[in-house]
Amino acid sequence: MRCPxxxxxxxxxxxxxxxxxxxxIRRRRVCPDCGGRFTTFERVQLRELTVVKKSGRRVPFDRDKLMRSLEIALRKRPVDGERVDRMVNGIVRQLESQGDSDVPSDRIGELIMEGLRSLDSVAYVRFASVYRNFRETRDFNMLIDELANPPDGEAETPKPKSPFPSRV
Structure with missing residues (x-):
């Protein structure tokens, strides 16, 4: 491993x-030449994935790019980093375990949307606004309505009860 x-x-x-x-596997390393210390992570990779963009261009799958886009959507949100890591691991496992090593970019986007929907609704809306290329405020309204009124079969997350009695 090259010293950074x-x-x-x-x-x-x-x-x-x-x-x-x-x-x-988390590995703590030291460089005998400069004394620098750093951490590396070793993961199992089932297959080399290639992302097929909408334009037809093909690029290697980049886990770090996936993490960066999630970090942007989750910026200043109270979400534990461990939950984000588990979500990314789950997405990568799903992509690697599918039959083909060519993955359409919209499949990755949909998996991210599914994960963010259950992780954090604000991050979900942020990501969706870029992923679905929102142009007007009504695009946001439609997505928020979709979150507030999930389709049949999807249970809405119960909202915590207020500690204050309601006045009717």
Missing amino acids: YCGSLETQVKDSRPTEDASS
């Missing part, structure tokens, strides 16, 4: 342990 500080290829592993969800 000096570029040396001779780094040493000082500690290895599985992550909490056991989906990867």
